[in-house]
Amino acid sequence: MKRKVSMKRRVAMGFFAWARAFAGLFVAAAVLAPLLAAPAHGAEAGGERPVRVLCLKGPTGMGLARLMEEAEAGRTENRYEFQLAVSPEDLMARFVQGAADVVAMPSNMAAILWNRTQGGVRVLSASTLGVLAVVEKGDAIHGMGDLRGRTILASGRGASPEYVLNFLLRSNGLEPGTDCKVEWLSEHAAVVAGLAAGKGDAALLPHPFVEAAAMKVKGLREALDLTEEWRRLDLGSELVMAVNAAGRDYVDSHGAEVAAFLREARSSAEWVNAHPAEAARFIVKHEVLEDAGIAERAIPRCGITALAGAEMRRALSGYLKVLFDADPRSVGGVLPDETFYYAR
Numbered sequence: 001m002k003r004k005v006s007m008k009r010r011v012a013m014g015f016f017a018w019a020r021a022f023a024g025l026f027v028a029a030a031v032l033a034p035l036l037a038a039p040a041h042g043a044e045a046g047g048e049r050p051v052r053v054l055c056l057k058g059p060t061g062m063g064l065a066r067l068m069e070e071a072e073a074g075r076t077e078n079r080y081e082f083q084l085a086v087s088p089e090d091l092m093a094r095f096v097q098g099a100a101d102v103v104a105m106p107s108n109m110a111a112i113l114w115n116r117t118q119g120g121v122r123v124l125s126a127s128t129l130g131v132l133a134v135v136e137k138g139d140a141i142h143g144m145g146d147l148r149g150r151t152i153l154a155s156g157r158g159a160s161p162e163y164v165l166n167f168l169l170r171s172n173g174l175e176p177g178t179d180c181k182v183e184w185l186s187e188h189a190a191v192v193a194g195l196a197a198g199k200g201d202a203a204l205l206p207h208p209f210v211e212a213a214a215m216k217v218k219g220l221r222e223a224l225d226l227t228e229e230w231r232r233l234d235l236g237s238e239l240v241m242a243v244n245a246a247g248r249d250y251v252d253s254h255g256a257e258v259a260a261f262l263r264e265a266r267s268s269a270e271w272v273n274a275h276p277a278e279a280a281r282f283i284v285k286h287e288v289l290e291d292a293g294i295a296e297r298a299i300p301r302c303g304i305t306a307l308a309g310a311e312m313r314r315a316l317s318g319y320l321k322v323l324f325d326a327d328p329r330s331v332g333g334v335l336p337d338e339t340f341y342y343a344r
Helices: 007-023 029-036 065-072 088-096 107-116 160-171 188-196 209-214 226-232 248-253 255-274 276-285 292-301 309-326
Strands: 051-056 080-085 102-106 121-129 132-137 151-155 181-185 202-206 220-225 240-247 304-308
Touching: 051 088, 051 255, 065 080, 065 255, 065 276, 080 088, 088 102, 088 107, 102 107, 107 121, 107 240, 107 309, 121 248, 121 255, 121 309, 132 160, 132 209, 132 226, 151 160, 151 188, 160 181, 160 202, 160 226, 160 309, 181 188, 188 202, 188 209, 202 209, 209 220, 209 292, 220 226, 240 248, 240 255, 240 309, 248 255, 255 276, 255 292, 255 304, 276 292, 304 309
Parallel strands: 051 080, 051 102, 151 181, 151 202
Antiparallel strands: 102 240, 121 240, 121 304, 132 202, 132 220
């Protein structure tokens, strides 16, 4: 006889799996180095084979959930084969082995790969804007300045979370380590555990992990949306966490398929944002996330988008410049030039 598992138990069982999936958005250059010894192989042209799309579980794949459903029903311009990866290492290994044509990946991973393949990667569109938030138990933090004198628990040292948080703190007149303390922990689950135990005043977490954490920490509140904090600086860019990218050779030899993918990815992202309840069911059905309730609550907070062309370049280039200024290795050593950005 199959035992019934309560919602609370399912959330607890999946908590650490969520942490691993969300950590994939914030990849550090050192993690990828062993996987990038060989260049990515462009997909071979010819035949009627489907467009092979690979994405990480978690926010990077949420906007494609409608496209996954439509492709399964045979209602798309392209034929598609969707694959999911559980970690940046898994995703990168498959891509460099030529197992995918289009990859939904962290934006700085795409820049690192562009460098390591001598310009062999093109970013097609920005798919996920800033998913980072500062949360607290209470109601004391309403602006970046309110972090003065406080301890922030966080995960992602040496990767995008650290660089973004430090940039925003300094842009608001706060020096990390002097005006506020940031305690870096090994994973998001440890951050939530620490906050629940009263070990910090606030925590830095990504959506939809915030929604999962709220089911474990009573009174947890999103205090600051770092996407909005970034926009307040009026930089002309966005906090672009994930992109859809493809190998240069594939783009050059499959222009029609790439154009159709961009149309269908945009339509999918717009539909997911407009229909969170239905989209959540597709997200779970296609194993992008595990819990429909959490997915539905998280969709409005995950920055699901489909910026392309000049709009994508403006949004992404400024963000990569911030990462580069913090640590050139975070984007592969050199800022990508105009060949990195696909222009229709």
